[in-house]
Amino acid sequence: MKRLLIIVLLGLFPTLVLTAQEAAPNSYWVQLKDKKGTPYLINQPEAFLSQRSIDRRTRQHILIDETDLPVSPDYIDSLINRGLEIVHTSKWLNGATVRTSDTTLIKKIATLPFVTMVQLTKPGNVLKSISNKFSEEVLNTEYDPENYGDAITQLSQLNGQYLHRQGFRGKGIQIAILDAGFLNVNTIEAFDSLRNSNRILGTRDFVDPTSDIYTQNYHGMSVLSCMGGNIPGSLIGTAPDASFYLLRSEDVSSEYLIEEDNWVAAAEYADSLGVDVINSSLGYTQFNDSLMNHSYADLNGKTTRVTQAANMAFQKGILVFNSAGNEANKSWKRIIAPSDGENVIAVAAVDKDGFRASFSSVGPAFGGAIKPNVAAMGSGTTLVTSNGTVGYSSGTSFSSPVLAGMGACLLQANPYAGVKMAKMAIEQSANQYDKPDSLVGFGIPDFEKADKYLKVNSANKLKEKSSWTVAPNPFSESIFLRNLNTINNKNYLVSISNLQGICLWQSTFNSEETIVLKNLANLPQGFLILSIRSGETEELIKLIKTR
Structure with a gap:
């Protein structure tokens, strides 16, 4: 009926419609x-x-x-x-x-x-499509409530329970989701713990600033449920204690380059807020206007604006996860931008048994870089479906947030690791790291191995024998640092942080044999980390703050 009505109106008022289009x-x-x-x-x-x-x-x-x-x-x-x-x-x-x-x-x-x-x-003259961009991801709302949430399968495939059992479930980590809409997140039961604890930190629509993201497409809601969903006995996401920003950058009614620019704006906004992780279950290759289409050569890790921005987000200290794409059974077949980015963790989809899903886009990036990077469960993923109930769906749109949630837990457990080491740990923990391919990259990560990798490398930074002496330690109001090495006209950035990695105090000093840190009485009691950095050299020293 809607289509017939449009045809009739065009026939009756051609001049009126044309004028509106021209405007x-x-x-x-x-x-x-x-x-x-x-x-x-x-x-x-x-x-x-x-x-x-x-x-x-x-x-x-x-x-x-x-x-x-x-x-x-x-x-x-x-x-x-x-x-x-x-x-x-x-x-x-x-x-x-x-x-x-x-x-x-x-x-x-x-x-x-x-x-x-x-x-x-x-272009301004766009007849919006009513087709669903995410139709590849077939929904199945059947669910057996007698089972403990089937989401345990996608968690345990990554050995994610290792971190969850230690209490690392994303607390204190902020995740930005860039997506197409977050239908009914403000009312659905699976997100009541997020709402009740004020862990939906903010929302913003980069497609239409006047719209309500909670009335837009369901896709971002399903993505959120993979990480932050929490219905005990039915569904627990991979980062149920994390906090979230919900950002709409995708317009499902059409496909044009402007959506990449929306993505760039959303990522920069997320950076300015201080988020730790970005999950983007979006990607771009072909557009309604074929003149805008990307070629495979464009997916070289540095050409498209969306890929440039994703790489930049990582360089600013954000761990970036993106769906590899659902293109393997289509003419394109390959990964989608920004998954080609050197700094982006492109996530392929596997089933519960670890076999690659047939639709999961293949690599490598143009030029031969390994893509996808890793894989997670994206076939039959347990999540909240479009009607607001727990069910199953398939697509790399869901393997990406399953993995991103675990990335948040890993950052919580290792606040000093940094995104470069975290990305390396995730890749090196995967089950085919020694023999990566163009289907699932390094394979399925193991977050126990990833955590231990970071613990070892972080421990190497906390030197037992430092080139600096620290006195007193424990301290209350001030600290004297003495350099045991020869002074070479260096400048030092000295900072004190808590065990969650939050910087509490910072100052710069010129080359001196002795440095005095003053006015420290207001720092919190307990264990702290002292960082002394000069150029690319850094030493980390444990401190104890007393009254």
């Missing part, structure tokens, strides 16, 4: 030349990053650089004054998504001295 604005990506005129300073990051985001960088010894600075407001004002609507800006890629229906204007924008490129990312 619809196109969306464009505007690449900026530089950040000239920005009022922001690298040494004042609190102006553009949350304290948690700064702490995450400090804990992993990641320097704040020009890519962290917001785009030049002078350039943005210039675009606005010329009549463009600003949709998003990207500090990482130094560009902006804009809208206008004036094609003459956009040609003039391309000639501005601070603009290096303009690209159409979505």
